[in-house]
Amino acid sequence: MSISSTTTMGAIFRGWRKRCPGCGEVPLYRKFLKQIETCPNCSSELGRIRADDFPPYLTIIVVGHIIVPLIVMTEKYYAPPTWVHMVTWLPMIVVLMLIFLPRLKGCAIGMMLKLGLTGDERQGFEEDD
Template sequence: MKSVNALRLPPSLPTVLWRGLQRRCPKCGTPGLLHAYLKVTPACSHCGEAYGHFRADDMPPWLTVFIVAHLVMPPMLWLERAYQPDIWLQGIGWSVITLALTLLLLPRCKGAVLSLMWALKAEGSERS
């Protein structure tokens, strides 16, 4: 007789991506996909799923830049056109906002990419 865990279907792709954005295990949803900001945990402490061999490489930074640029540019252009604040004020303000968004989104994007790789069974590893 098979155990309940053996009969359980894998989570759906939206569920896997949501878990990745929350930096949780793509299989069981337990926190701890990443540790030390961007380091991948070798395996889940709850279900034992191994994901330490996944290599997201350049996709998380690219995705982060794409998202941050689309979040920052429209209000930046609107503010410039509507109020024309001093350039030094804009430089400092938008730099701080951009840095904060980047630091906030980068681990979440990495979690989503790792979870997507897990769901698609894309190794992305150096193993042959």
């Protein structure tokens, strides 16, 4: 099993599971967000892929769409003091970010690996202005 034998959605789903997008057998990360250099099972070169700001951007969108409606509904129906909002939502935001960020980074890496992107595509191009 390698990246060429899977679909783009398959590679993205394997990344969501924090597994190698190429084979789905090996853990994608050796630390919290540091991906392995090369998959020992399918030889996918994962270390050269730089997703940069895309995973945090996705994480902000996803967590924002979960938290903001909850905050608005809580304020509308219960109107608790501000300190209740702070002790409720801030830890929940941190926990959701820690859950979603590695998974969404895995999705980005899976998509980039399948599409042959590394994040260095602009290297060698000079700015026009």
